[in-house]
Amino acid sequence: MKVLIPFYSMYGxxxxxxxxxxxxxxxxxxxxxxxxxxxxxxxxxxxxKMGAVEPQKAFAHIPVxxxxxxxxxxxxxxxxxxxxxxxxxxxxxxxxATGGLWVKGGLVGxxxxxxxxxxxxxxxQESTILTFHTFLLHQGMVxxxxxxxxxxxxxxxxxxxxxxxxxxxxxxxQGERLPSENELAGARYQGKYIAEIAAKLKG
Ligand SMILES: Cc1cc2nc3c(=O)[nH]c(=O)nc-3n(C[C@H](O)[C@H](O)[C@H](O)COP(=O)(O)O)c2cc1C
Numbered sequence: 001m002k003v004l005i006p007f008y009s010m011y012g013x014x015x016x017x018x019x020x021x022x023x024x025x026x027x028x029x030x031x032x033x034x035x036x037x038x039x040x041x042x043x044x045x046x047x048x049k050m051g052a053v054e055p056q057k058a059f060a061h062i063p064v065x066x067x068x069x070x071x072x073x074x075x076x077x078x079x080x081x082x083x084x085x086x087x088x089x090x091x092x093x094x095x096x097a098t099g100g101l102w103v104k105g106g107l108v109g110x111x112x113x114x115x116x117x118x119x120x121x122x123x124x125q126e127s128t129i130l131t132f133h134t135f136l137l138h139q140g141m142v143x144x145x146x147x148x149x150x151x152x153x154x155x156x157x158x159x160x161x162x163x164x165x166x167x168x169x170x171x172x173x174q175g176e177r178l179p180s181e182n183e184l185a186g187a188r189y190q191g192k193y194i195a196e197i198a199a200k201l202k203g
Pocket of ligand 1: 008009010011012013014015081082083084085086116117118119120121122123124171175
């Protein structure tokens, strides 16, 4: 059983979360986690100005995702940074290439989920995940979030990401904060949970 993890990351936070999601997937017997980058759409000079060229080298070895890989997966969990309270344009562009899959119902019945990252605590993590969910629903996917059974999202003794909609991390205004242990645990939980749901859907 294959759980695909297509992600976009500019400074590495979503990549780190994607690795944790993959760790959770692998906890389920027979589940394979497949990490994939969605294609970059910004020109190199713009990426340079944004300080993204060096950080992106850390995950340049991850293969770029193809639309066919979505169809071949049993479950898909997407990772995107928040951009103005929404998914990033790179992810949107990739999703806009899936019209052919929609026509064929290629993703109908597959488990699908989303995780995210934002600079600030209230900078739109929930709106990013919830607005991403419309794509999953249009494609006929079965929504999988982060249940409160992951008790780490109840914590108020430290600042933390994570909501019933999905795992998340708070990167800080300059990207200076790395995903915390609690946020990584949320990502692992969601990865394991989506693999378990996918196994049940497969029957
Ligand atoms: C164009 C742009 C828009 C952004 N919009 C938001 C936003 O609405 N809220 C927020 O908290 N952070 C915002 N950020 C910060 C990103 O969410 C942050 O850099 C990202 O989560 C870090 O993840 P990454 O290291 O995987 O790229 C924005 C960043 C950029 C470049």
